[in-house]
Amino acid sequence: MAEFGIAAPSVKVAGSKSATATGKALSVVALRKTYGDVVAVDEASMEIAAGEFVTFLGSSGSGKTTTLMMIAGFCEPDSGTITVGGRDVTRLAPQKRNLGFVFQQYLLFPHMTVAENVAFPLTLRGVGKDEIRRRVGETLEIAGLSRFGGRKPRELSGGQQQRVALCRALVYRPPVILMDEPLGALDKKLRDQLQVEIKTIQQELGLTVIYVTHDQEEALVMSDRIAVMRNGLIEQFDTPRELFERPKTPFVADFLGAANFLPGRIEQHDSEHTLVRLTQSGTLLKARRHELASGTEVKVAVQPGRLRACGADDGFCTGTVENATYVGTLVRAGVRIDGGDGPLLRLEVPAGRGPVAGERVGISADPEDVNLFPTEQAG
Amino acid sequence: MAATLTANAPARPRKLLASRRTRVGILYALPVVVYLLVLFVYPIFSTLLLSLKDADGSFTLHWYADALTGVNLSVLFTTLRISAETAVLSLVFGFVLAQAITRLKPILAGLAMLVVVVPHFVSALVRTYGWIIMLGDKGLVNETLTSMSVPGAPFQLLYNELGVVIGTTSMMLPYTVLLLYGVMRGVDRRLLAAASSMGAGKVTIFRRIYLPLVAPGLASAGLLSFILSLGYYITPALMGGPNQTMIATLINQQVTKENQWNGAAAQGVILLVLTLAGLLLVKVVTSLGASRKKRSA
DSSP, rough: TTTTTTOGGGGGGGGGOOOTTTEEEEEEEEEEEETTTTTEEEEEEEOOOOOEEEEEEEOOTTHHHHHHHHHSSSSSOSSSEEHHHHHEOTTTTTSSOOEEETTTTTOTTTTTTTTHHHHHHHHTTTTTTTHHHHHHHHHHHHHHHHHHHTSOOGOHHHHHHHHOOOOOOOTTTSSOOOSSSSSTTTTTHHHHHHHHHHHHHHHHHHHEEEEEEHHHHHHHHHHHHHEEEEEEEEEEEOOOOHHHHHOHHHHHHHHHHOEEEEEEEEEEESSSSEEEETTTOEEEEEEOOOOOOOEEEEEEEEEEEGGEEETTTSSSSEEEEEEEEEEEEHHHHHHHTTTTOOOOOEEHHHHSSSOTTEEEEEEEOOGGGOEEEEEGGGG | OOHHHHHHHHHHHHHHHHHHHHHHHHHHHHHHHHHHIIIIIIIHHHHHHHHHHHHOOBOOOOOOOOHHHHHHHHHHHHHHHHHHHHHHHHHHHHHHHHHHHHTSSSHHHHHHHHHHHHHHHHHHHHHHHHHHHSTTTTSSHHHHHTTOOOOTTTTSSSSHHHHHHHHHHHHHHHHHHHHHHHHHTOHHHHHHHHHHTTTTHHHIIIIIIHHHHHHHHHHHHHHHHHHHHTTTOHHHHHHHHHOOOOOOHHHHHHHHOOOHHHHHHHHHHHHHHHHHHHHHHHHHHHHHHHHHHHOOO
């Protein structure tokens, strides 16, 4: 089942017992969870370094939240192990794991003031009064909440409440902070602002964060690495750039890059390139070299922003612009490719010399931006 | 449309409407007002007057002095003590029961609530006699304890303070369970999970998160059962001994056996004042809780 689901680094985890390396904050090995017949998480494995911002990205039902809940201890895995800083916590209760957790619904204690909320985890750890006051003050300062220490949570806005929740989760410096769609309940503008704030705080304090979201943009903006999840499998665990430019599966290409897909067959290779015969237009397309046998049926994936409109003779195929929408700095165009009635090819080109509807254009792409997937993998 | 028109126009219809509304309102309210005047305000005021009137009709406070001295005072204290004991016990049992019910599945929880509440619809007299049968020397409880050869059995479970408190507590339990169940259902369970994610153990979560969140409910449930116990008559009279005479019983004795209406009236007023004071406290506590809930929503 998991033949293409596992990111490369996960394989190395086998001997994680000897995880004395200081760089490793958390590792998850072959984590599995089923609900009846439904496999929520299927053999998820990954290793997260200290100071890393990792995002679990996926739509609902992808297993991202279940994985997070298992790491937090709110949900027990069927099998697999979770190690935090070299300590096996798989079967420990949540309160014994010393992790931080930020919930989507803030979940501040309504009967305590902001300062008391932030102080709560410190009081549990027997920190002295003066030390608590100092650290609470410091933490609130970082989040720009110094003025609100004496208020009750209900007197704050949603964004402020989530900042308090963040303070409460990081004030005791847990080795890993887990965040479950913390910005999901906020409006777009506030979300953008808090994304930057959280990222800044994370970098300044060198926090290790595991973040769950279904928002691709949010994941790309904040993460050092993203685990793209689908149907309980980790499709790919990589840096945003790798995911974007070198997706390992068509799903990732589609989910992150909203790629165009064109059917084709591999014609031949040279030292740097692979030539693909497009089924629709019958023309040849040059891609960077892929290790696939000649004659393999493939799906060609190119993101809309990486396609260019050019002279009719210069591209890998020609077509007619069916629609062109001006969206500020960009023009989004739909092009009907000659010789086929597949879906329109989507282009995003700079607004300056954008194509207009009805125009005949050639389509070109840098071979580096063309990804090929064997068709049988397309599912 | 002229400016003068628009300036005058809204004022008149509103005034008309208002006065019409007022008149209709008075009409609707009239039966209730009459009802309350005849059956509520008049009796209370006549009781109050009665308690301040001497045998010859002159003003006096000696009925209150009587009510607050000697045996009468000790009856008042007994009443307060038994009510307090009842409040505490019904709060403890109510808390445990409500807590257990919140953990049940919805269908079972509904069933459990039914079991708790249904006895409330049975006449207090019937329930009290039920308890008397259960708790007597040859009752179910003592028979069972004797057959298990528990040392000291049979116990004296009736005609003492224990008997009264068992009776009144069982009467109050539906109130406390209902009230606490509502408050407990309102507590966001995820707050408890949040606390555990920060490292709080079960005891800490209960003490520092759960208890403060249900505290307003505990306060109002406790006060409610205290107030209701103050005026309880049947159960203390039937299940208690002479030392458990409560104020309601005393009032009844004064009226029916001694024909002493003025003294009874004074004691009635004292009971009323105690009850009102308690109600005021409930009101303050619950409005505090409500405003907290409202603002946190």
